[in-house]
Amino acid sequence: NAGVTQTPKFRVLKTGQSMTLLCAQDMNHEYMYWYRQDPGMGLRLIHYSVGEGTTAKGEVPDGYNVSRLKKQNFLLGLESAAPSQTSVYFCASSDGFQPQHFGDGTRLSIL
Amino acid sequence: TQLLEQSPQFLSIQEGENLTVYCNSSSVFSSLQWYRQEPGEGPVLLVTVVTGGEVKKLKRLTFQFGDARKDSSLHITAAQPGDTGLYLCAGAPNFGNEKLTFGTGTRLTIIP
Numbered sequence: 001n002a003g004v005t006q007t008p009k010f011r012v013l014k015t016g017q018s019m020t021l022l023c024a025q026d027m028n029h030e031y032m033y034w035y036r037q038d039p040g041m042g043l044r045l046i047h048y049s050v051g052e053g054t055t056a057k058g059e060v061p062d063g064y065n066v067s068r069l070k071k072q073n074f075l076l077g078l079e080s081a082a083p084s085q086t087s088v089y090f091c092a093s094s095d096g097f098q099p100q101h102f103g104d105g106t107r108l109s110i111l
Numbered sequence: 112t113q114l115l116e117q118s119p120q121f122l123s124i125q126e127g128e129n130l131t132v133y134c135n136s137s138s139v140f141s142s143l144q145w146y147r148q149e150p151g152e153g154p155v156l157l158v159t160v161v162t163g164g165e166v167k168k169l170k171r172l173t174f175q176f177g178d179a180r181k182d183s184s185l186h187i188t189a190a191q192p193g194d195t196g197l198y199l200c201a202g203a204p205n206f207g208n209e210k211l212t213f214g215t216g217t218r219l220t221i222i223p
């Protein structure tokens with residue numbers, strides 16, 4: 001049982017480049033989330049999904065897009081990376097009434 | 112946006128000492144969770160409290176939810192080096208756990 005798996009674990013981008021972060025969960029959870037974690041700021045919600053084919057904005061959605069084409073996968077895209085998007089990104093899943101399960105994060109640096 | 116402030120932000124104590132970490136907000140939460148996060152890993156849930164005044168114990172860790180459901184505390188007795196980590200509180204504004212609001216975190220270091 002892998003739980004929540006994030007790929008890649010590390011990535012370095014140049015300003016203006018694009019990339020997609022993949023999150024996969026094997027717990028059949030309806031809800032999936034993308035957070036970013038920055039020093040002294042806790043975790044902030046970027047986007048979330050309450051089911052396959054649905055997405056919604058969180059607290060800090062600007063500069064990011066997401067897709068939930070399959071229930072087990074939640075993709076986070078950066079169309080034109082900016083240095084302010086340097087962060088550690090965490091994906092989480094839940095069934096809405098249970099605690100959230102987190103992946104181990106993707107460390108992203110934008111030069 | 113509901114904000115959760117944690118204090119202290121950093122805490123470094125000797126093994127065997129006791130400590131308390133606080134999580135405060137001006138907003139009411141239906142439930143509150145505590146997580147511990149170790150370097151290179153995601154947060155791991157420790158406990159969920161749902162009733163005002165509720166106290167839960169997990170071995171040497173004692174969690175309390177304020178009567179008004181606006182604040183919480185985590186007390187560790189006889190701290191061990193394995194307790195080292197980043198402690199995060201997170202509040203749920205509605206029934207269920209979607210769209211949690213996370214606190215700013217307390218980085219705890221236990222010195223052997």
